[in-house]
Amino acid sequence: MSVPAPTLVRMSISTLPTHAAPDPDADVAAGSGTGTGTGTGTETAARPARDRPRRPGLSPSRANDYMQCPLLFRFRVVDKLPEPPSEAAARGTLVHAVLERLYDAPAGERTETSARALLPGEWDRLRTAEPRYAAMFASAEQEEAWLAGAAKLLTTYFTLENPTRLEPRERELFVESQLDDGPLLRGIVDRLDVAPDGAVRVVDYKTGRSPRAGYEGTALFQMRFYALVLWRATGKVPRMLQLVYLGDGQVLRHEPGEPELVTTERRVRWLWDSIQRTARSGEWKPRTSALCGWCAHQALCPAFGGTPPEVPAGAVELALGVAPPAVEGTDTVGGPTTVGPPAAGPAAAAQRAAGPAEQPVGALG
Numbered sequence: 001m002s003v004p005a006p007t008l009v010r011m012s013i014s015t016l017p018t019h020a021a022p023d024p025d026a027d028v029a030a031g032s033g034t035g036t037g038t039g040t041g042t043e044t045a046a047r048p049a050r051d052r053p054r055r056p057g058l059s060p061s062r063a064n065d066y067m068q069c070p071l072l073f074r075f076r077v078v079d080k081l082p083e084p085p086s087e088a089a090a091r092g093t094l095v096h097a098v099l100e101r102l103y104d105a106p107a108g109e110r111t112e113t114s115a116r117a118l119l120p121g122e123w124d125r126l127r128t129a130e131p132r133y134a135a136m137f138a139s140a141e142q143e144e145a146w147l148a149g150a151a152k153l154l155t156t157y158f159t160l161e162n163p164t165r166l167e168p169r170e171r172e173l174f175v176e177s178q179l180d181d182g183p184l185l186r187g188i189v190d191r192l193d194v195a196p197d198g199a200v201r202v203v204d205y206k207t208g209r210s211p212r213a214g215y216e217g218t219a220l221f222q223m224r225f226y227a228l229v230l231w232r233a234t235g236k237v238p239r240m241l242q243l244v245y246l247g248d249g250q251v252l253r254h255e256p257g258e259p260e261l262v263t264t265e266r267r268v269r270w271l272w273d274s275i276q277r278t279a280r281s282g283e284w285k286p287r288t289s290a291l292c293g294w295c296a297h298q299a300l301c302p303a304f305g306g307t308p309p310e311v312p313a314g315a316v317e318l319a320l321g322v323a324p325p326a327v328e329g330t331d332t333v334g335g336p337t338t339v340g341p342p343a344a345g346p347a348a349a350a351q352r353a354a355g356p357a358e359q360p361v362g363a364l365g
Helices: 060-068 070-078 087-102 112-129 131-136 140-160 217-234 258-281 290-294 315-320
Strands: 007-010 170-178 184-194 200-206 240-245 250-254
Touching: 060 070, 060 217, 060 258, 070 258, 070 315, 087 112, 087 131, 087 140, 087 170, 087 184, 087 200, 112 131, 112 140, 170 217, 184 217, 200 217, 217 240, 217 250, 217 258, 258 315
Parallel strands: 200 240
Antiparallel strands: 007 250, 170 184, 184 200, 240 250
């Protein structure tokens, strides 16, 4: 099956306005920002409360983790091992927070100057929420240079979109959809725009650089995942998927079709089945790639001479809803393995959305 190729647009101004304001009565978890309600009629909600039990499910980031390396998926999802904060990830979190807060202001006040003015306060808030951020810098000068980098990304944003002409229907929207006889899909949509004719645009901000032409597969998988969740929740396929790359000032746009979302669902179902099979067997094997150099868990990885910790009791069932082997010691980690979709499509390892590697377009459906 062929699907339309995505378009990469440089220095364009968005022209799909929306008119509905966020729902102020939405139940937003503490610290999650202004993520809003259900103006589009979708079965979406604000971020779940922190003390609310979460059903086992799958997000685009965790799906990419498993495709990249099953052992990495285990460390993050089952063991929940801590990872040191990185300057790039923290900058991305900060810029996302500023762009979310920017739309709290009246349209005429959404200027670059206003956005830059939000940086110090949002950075203070993030450091309070995550104290480890404060340890990233050895000096005040390093921190100031890092903040200047965040300000530069905001400058780029204003060359790509005109926020005075936009009224997002939702921001930082938690979405989920339970597939029949399949996984619970969930994710956080950066921004949802709805045109007067009801057309939906899903927008995601990226603080890195855009992928080279022909290597958009990883980013498109994430956006198709969101489109699938919204389609299954509302019965309506989003008109536009849009990735805004602030690292090099480009916009990736793609108009999804129902057939490609059917293919995406088939891939997601296969992936979830593979995750559950791995969980039942306990064979969380590493998969080596160029991305290993970015991994925080090399010291625990057998591919690099390490030994993974024992899986905490009950952690697999809590995270994934399946029981691992009952015999002690059967949680094995063998040599490197490959993970790929079934014969219906080519195998491809999906990196995390902000990762350094690239995948050919269509590699993940």
